[in-house]
Structure formats: C-alpha cells, structure tokens
Amino acid sequence: MNGFLTAMRNTVEDLYGHVHRVGRLSVALGEVLGLGETQLRNLATAGVFHDVGKIHIDPAILSKPGPLAGHEVTEIRKHPELGYAMAVDHLDPEVALTILHHHERWDGGGYPHGLTGEEIPRLARVVLVADAFDAITSERSYQPAMPVDYAIAEIVSCSGSQFDPEVVEALLVLASRDFSDVFGSAELF
Ligand SMILES: [Fe+2]
Secondary structure, three states: OHHHHHHHHHOOOOHHHHHHHHHHHHHHHHHHOOOOHHHHHHHHHHHHHOOHHHHHOOHHHHOOOOOOOHHHHHHHOOHHHHHHHHHOOOOOHHHHHHHHHOOOOOOOOOOOOOOOHHHOOHHHHHHHHHHHHHHHHOOEOOEOOOOHHHHHHHHHHOEOOOEOHHHHHHHHHHHHOOOHHHHOOOOOO
C-alpha cells in the first residue's frame, strides 16, 4: 500500500495532507469513544487510506472549482468502491469496509450502499466526521478554509442526519479541549 501513498502525494494538491489529518482526528475521536487498541490502529490506517480510490479519478474533476456536472459527481462517487478494491487484499477487513462506507450518511442518504444508522460500520461513521471537519477547515479549490468553530457548528447542525450523534458528541469533547492535542505542534503536513 506504500505505493498508493506516494500516488496520493502526487495526485491532487493536499490529498496527502488531508488523509493524514483525517487519520489523526479519527484516532482522537476513537479515543474519546473508548475504542480498543485494534480499532484505533484500524482507524489510523483507514483514515490514511479512506480516499485512496481517488488516485483513479481524473485529477481535473477532483480539483475542479465550482459545481460539478452530474457525470462528474458520478465519477467522484466511485472512489470508495475503487479504494475498497485496492485495500481488500492488503489491509484488515475492518479497514477495507471503512474505506467502502466512509460516505454513508446516518439517515441513509449517503453512498455507495445507502446504509442507515448502525448498519454503517462504526469506524466509517468516525471517519465521516473527521473527513467533514478537515474538508471545512482546509482550503479547497471550491472554498476557502473556514474556522474551527464554523466547522463544529456545521457538523453539529447535521448530527442525526448526516452524522452519528455519538461521534458528533466526541467531536465536542475534543473541541472543549484544544485541537493542538490532536494535531500536536507539528506542522499539519
Ligand atoms: Fe472520500
């Protein structure tokens, strides 16, 4: 899987930084949720590889500013299944399933399978929140980086619709501390 990491570094600007931040935040959320050591290790790996399928998506679509056309959305939405196919023979089955389901929504409106609530693997529900937090607080081709407080308010407003309420609670616990506990003083990739 190391070759895939290099590929992520070379594909879209900041994908490599994004997946590492998501990995760290996922583990921090998992710790608040009281997950065991094996699941925390799987979360770290799943965080880093959750978007690995994007290396097979056209970079022009991934970095397109502004709204995407229908066929481009369809294309991007293939990345969880592409990532699963890449991971399934190499990584723990729980990691592969987390990659597959990291865009499922708590209310069933996500993809690829439209799973609902606790049907969604728990680690995938954690990665979804970490992914959203990092997407909102990072600069993207289609939006500026928004402040942490804004990201938290957005995520709280989607608790129980997009996100597992228990994971949102864990994010609030982290927010009541200091995010430097999560990311340390090290440069954020
Ligand atoms: Fe993704």
